[in-house]
Amino acid sequence: MPPGMFRLKPALWPTLFTLPTLVLALGLGFWQLERREWKRDILDRIATNQAAPVMPFADLLAADPQRHEYGKVRLAGTFMHEREFHLAARNHRNKVGLQIVTPVRLDDGRIVLFNRGWVPSERKDPARRAEGQLAGRQELSGVVRRTQTGRWMAPENAPDKNVWFHVDVPAIRALAGASPDARLDRFFIEADDRANPGGIPIGGQTRLDIPNDHLQYAITWFLVALSLIGVYLAFHWQNGWLTVAGRRRPDGA
Numbered sequence: 001m002p003p004g005m006f007r008l009k010p011a012l013w014p015t016l017f018t019l020p021t022l023v024l025a026l027g028l029g030f031w032q033l034e035r036r037e038w039k040r041d042i043l044d045r046i047a048t049n050q051a052a053p054v055m056p057f058a059d060l061l062a063a064d065p066q067r068h069e070y071g072k073v074r075l076a077g078t079f080m081h082e083r084e085f086h087l088a089a090r091n092h093r094n095k096v097g098l099q100i101v102t103p104v105r106l107d108d109g110r111i112v113l114f115n116r117g118w119v120p121s122e123r124k125d126p127a128r129r130a131e132g133q134l135a136g137r138q139e140l141s142g143v144v145r146r147t148q149t150g151r152w153m154a155p156e157n158a159p160d161k162n163v164w165f166h167v168d169v170p171a172i173r174a175l176a177g178a179s180p181d182a183r184l185d186r187f188f189i190e191a192d193d194r195a196n197p198g199g200i201p202i203g204g205q206t207r208l209d210i211p212n213d214h215l216q217y218a219i220t221w222f223l224v225a226l227s228l229i230g231v232y233l234a235f236h237w238q239n240g241w242l243t244v245a246g247r248r249r250p251d252g253a
Contacts, residue, residue, distance in 0.1 A: 008233075009241040018232045022225055029221035036214035046070045046208055054141065057106075065187040066146045070208070073189060074141045075112065077104040081126060081133050083176045088163050092118040092202060100201045101167060101188070103176040104140065111178035113169055113188035114140060117201035131198035142189040143206045 049071035057075035060068060080103040087099040097120040104114045123129050147169035150156060157164045159175060170185040178184070193204025236242035 006242060006244040008236060011236065011239070011241055014232060014235055018228060022228050025221050025225040025228065029218045029225065032214045032218035032221060036212060036218065039210065039212040039214055043210060043212060046210070049144075050208065057112075060144065061183055065144060065183060068144050069146050069187070070206070071144050072141065072192070073144055074139070075104070075106065075189070076137060076139050077106040077112065078137055079103075079114075079134055080105055080111070080176060084126065085164055085172055085175075086124065086162050087115070087167065088165055090118055090205070092205070095120060097121050098124060099205060101164070101172065103173070103178070104138075107137075110181065110184060111173060111176055112184060113167065113172055113176075114142065115145075115167070115188060115190040115205070116196070117191050117203035117205050119200045119202070123200060129198055129200050132196040132200050134197070140189070140191070141194065142191045142203070144187055145190050145206070146187050147185065 049068055052068075052071055054072040054074050055068065057073055060071075060073050083103050085101040087101060090097055090099045097118050099118050100116045102114055102116050103111045105111055119129060126133055145167070148166040149168070150166055155165050157166065157168060157171070159171065164172070167188055169188050170180065173185060174180070190206045191201070191203030196203070233242060
């Protein structure tokens with residue numbers, strides 16, 4: 001046998017355990033690298049669109065709205081307060097409450113969803129925040145966000161109870177009485193930090209400082225895979241199932 005060549009006789013149970021675990025660890029590592037690129041695209045989009053001038057709503061509709069996600073837009077319309085929707089379990093300064101999504105009827109009659117911001121749980125009832133229920137035509141501004149889908153392990157929306165965990169734009173617009181629209185069903189607007197009468201809802205809830213720790217996660221999983229290989233080979237070496245030409249095991253066998 002040429003110097004440096006080794007011979008491995010795989011043991012059944014260690015191999016049956018190690019192989020799928022190794023594949024899983026490597027798979028998670030490469031998945032985290034993919035997630036890292038996906039997150040970098042989001043961060044680049046945030047930086048680019050946040051730096052762009054505020055868009056008139058008509059210009060947003062004339063383009064692809066989702067390409068302008070996190071961009072700033074202005075619009076005008078009338079709040080449909082009687083149709084407001086509640087996003088549950090939203091935090092603000094370490095206090096749990098909810099966010100209020102209110103349909104806005106534009107001058108041409110079309111309906112857009114507008115996340116007005118956060119309110120504390122004890123003021124969920126609109127009657128307890130009447131001063132913030134703006135009447136008449138309003139000039140509004142906010143940030144473009146794309147329609148959302150449920151996350152893995154997250155609760156499902158409960159439309160019958162008006163409890164929402166993600167903004168399913170087509171479903172909410174339909175419940176608000178809006179006709180399906182290929183563009184308006186793809187996005188909603190989140191209010192900027194302009195103060196409302198009475199102090200709530202509190203706008204400016206868009207999260208722009210999104211962390212990108214996926215490289216660290218990927219390195220962790222690759223180290224797990226490397227450690228697993230080391231343990232597997234060491235186990236076989238100690239039990240005489242791995243031999244290297246010209247070398248003996250530590251016990252002298």
